[in-house]
Amino acid sequence: MSVDLGDTGEAVRRGMLAAHPTLSRFSPLPRILTYDDFNAGTNGWTELIGNYDGNGNLSTVDDHMRDFRPPQLSNCTFFDTGTHGALTGTYALKLATRPYVGHTAVAIRRLTMARKGLVQLETYFTYKAEATLGGDASNNSFGGITWDGNLHPSEAQFGAFTVATDICGDGGMRYHTVMRYRNTTVDNKLDQRWVYPVVPEPTPREHLEGKAKLTYGADFTAPDPADWHAASDPMGMCFNEVPTKVNWHYLRWLIDTDARRNVELQVNDTVLDLSDVPVPVYSERYDSLENLLNFYFSVRTHSGVRNFLYLDSVLVSVDW
């Protein structure tokens, strides 16, 4: 049944949230489905992998979906100052790419829907490119940024991070809602827009049917950069100059699984109305996925420098 607390109940709920030292920084819908602070484990966030054959032969996994890297519990330690720690407690969930152009790391959390309606994901996150150590003067410039004591080339070495869903219901109707912060374009120029794909993600079944074949390092969410459209103007973040300073950002993303729509995205003080952002549905129906409700985060390097996405905490809430 859906949550209907009434005016008094809602006031009590808001008062209890406001007084709660941990939850006060969130704005959850009436029912909290999951809350992860990563100080006691990965809480179900695990590496995504493509599908394999009946013999468990992992050579049958699509090349672009076979190496999304295991998530890590990180205390955010850096070469210059040691342990930074997370926003809450010591540990954050860390997604790390390989140092390979186009490589993507993906962590997924797998749920199902007990009902349809509003679903909201909130997180405190930060992102960094791996620090470069050495004596090469050319490392002071990258992607149009030259170190000037304030801006640092590391910022242009970070590609993009993505928050997305994989949802299926109503007899196999499957779709993704996807929001990506494209820090740089694939040619390493600062872009800093929120973008969304206008095509559904290529699936293992489509590969098996000969409809799609992507290479290692391809963008698994939507491989053609032209299929990513802007949802915002350029929007600077607090990268904080160098690759070893961590500032946590707030993100709140609301979708509607009843209408199969995006609703809105808040990132710190910016709220984007996503009601006009399309949600492409697969033309074919999928079995074995009824009421699927998956969330994933990904991080992709466009520079070949390892890229990291850190999640201090993630809260998923619903109105059902």
Add this chain to the structure above:
Amino acid sequence: MRHAQTAVLERGETFTGEFATEPYEVAWAGEARFFVQTVDGAPGTTATLTTQLSPDGLTWADADDTAPVEMATTAAGMVTWRVREFGGWLRLRGEVHGAGSGPEQGPRLRIYLVAKE
């Protein structure tokens, strides 16, 4: 309950010559164990596997109290060893001996890291 976590650092890549696994953070763990499995062997090959530690994930040294592990990789099989008091990061440095120069002439290895609080 003690927290435990298994990471699949390599999932069946073909290895020839020298390699190193990606850095993996384990500051939370008190003990760990590597499992290295030969998924598909390669005739005439062996591998030397050296545990490495790092304070920052960037600079690496061989583990001071864990000897390199020699592994036959001619056929399916698995080796395992324990690691303790490792600091914040772990990885494996490996070298496959006896493989031809072609990309598919080395063994296919699966590498697990199991860490426990």
